[in-house]
Amino acid sequence: MKTLAIETATPASSVALGDGAELVAMSASVAGKGHVGFLVPAIDFCFDRAGWIRDDLELVAVDIGPGPFTGLRAGLSVAQALAAAVGVPIVTVSSLDVLALRAATGRRIIWPVVDVRRGQVATASYRPVPGGVVQDGPAEVVTPEELAALINASGDDALVVGDHTALPDGVFQGLHRVKVGRPRFPAADVILEIAQMRAGRGIFASAEEVRPLYMREPDALINWSDIREEGLWPGAAG
């Protein structure tokens, strides 16, 4: 299927066109800002390079995170609009899946990390298998110290990939089985591979699934009771 993949789960955004899993064109930005200014021009450029017209498109694949929400929403808005304009289905992928699949060489357990701000990372563990990876446990949001403890408790040799700048120096000190490696950011060409597998099995996203994978309540929901003020009139709603 002629597929457009959109990646905005981290400060590095990219788009890729694939015919099946075969990469046809790709454009990437490491600027760290401006997903909104990057995405459509990049898609336009890739279509031009590939010699595709709009109606050639058969599938849109998009990363739904985890990752910073604002960037994810830019990618998801573009994915939804294009899928609606051309009338094609959407496949969603996880940023952790994308990182793990790219890192899948060797025998180490792969722990992809995505910086979700406020001193936390999203992670999950993946086992390499022939032809890809298998996710071992659920994705969770943890501090770097909690990540080190999880890896230590697993007892396996580990490969940590993803944005290592979110991990303080020395957080894995004393853990001799841990190696830190690449890639640093997920990229759209890997999404193409996952999308072909999903689409081949008929796993398309429903409208409700085309949402960022938040894994965290908005701050206001966590703290909302703190910001109420007492009314002066007894019985009035506060």
Added chain:
Amino acid sequence: MSDRMILGIETSCDETGVAVLHGDNVLSSVLATQTDMHSRFGGVVPEVAARAHIEAIRPMVHLALRKAGVHSDQLDAVAATRGPGLVGSLMVGFSFGKALAWGLQKPFVGVDHMEGHLFAPLLENPGYRPPAVVLLASGGHSQIVHMRDWGDYTVMGSTIDDAAGEAFDKLARFMGLGYPGGPAIDRTSDDGNPAAIEFPRALADRPFDFSFSGLKTSVVNHLQKAKAAGALPPIEDVAASVQEAIVDVLVAKTFNAVVETGAPVVAAGGGVLANRRLRAAMEERAAAAGVALYLPAPSLCTDNGAMIAAAARFRLDAGEQATWFDDVDPGLRLD
């Protein structure tokens, strides 16, 4: 102006508004409002707003097209609000609109939200035209704009602290009247005496600017003193007096601008213009001053997609459209 078919998308704050405009006719205008989601916080929470927009945007665009009886292929252009507003909210509508336009191979227009409000009266009154003085008052903005011509604006005055709608929200919250504050104070004022308490009118020395933060302090001090003296006034009188103070200032400064510019037309927009006392006061003053007044229906005063499409039509007629590289601008200014 032209009879283009334009899809307008508005997501600058807490309303997902989408409309289809064909020439002068609003074929559909739909709104997903988030008021209930924000009521427990007493104001708009940006992350809550952005989450609601990404859920609402696609269904609302679909609904607007269906209600208009228009297929997306029939659109001549797509427009979306570029700013000012909350960045996370703006990004959803702007990204969606731009990608939709690209997918449909139609022009895309990024619209200044405030210019949208300036065009809203035109949707009901094709005779409305500049030069005009326009009062824009909502939860996010309070400005007096001198519109010399379409596209030629000077912001004569604005708030130096809270927006008018924000003042209503904060005061209503303090009085325990709930959110949104404007309608709550409007309703409660029905049975109150607007002259019961004389709250201060700020910035007398700056004819076109507003300040509302002092009003809250004054209300709080007044009520705390009254409570200590065991003589808390009826809440209806407090609400009516607060409303009178805000309305008085908005109207007085708008008409200061009318005198200053000699504009023969006054218009207004923004959610605060749903306030009945404000509408009545604007009508009284306009009649006394002998100027034409254009007050859009409350549904066109609050944020909506139709006003974005209307402003976009003007921009397209002027030969303007966005490039695919354009981004949102949360701090966009009219002049």
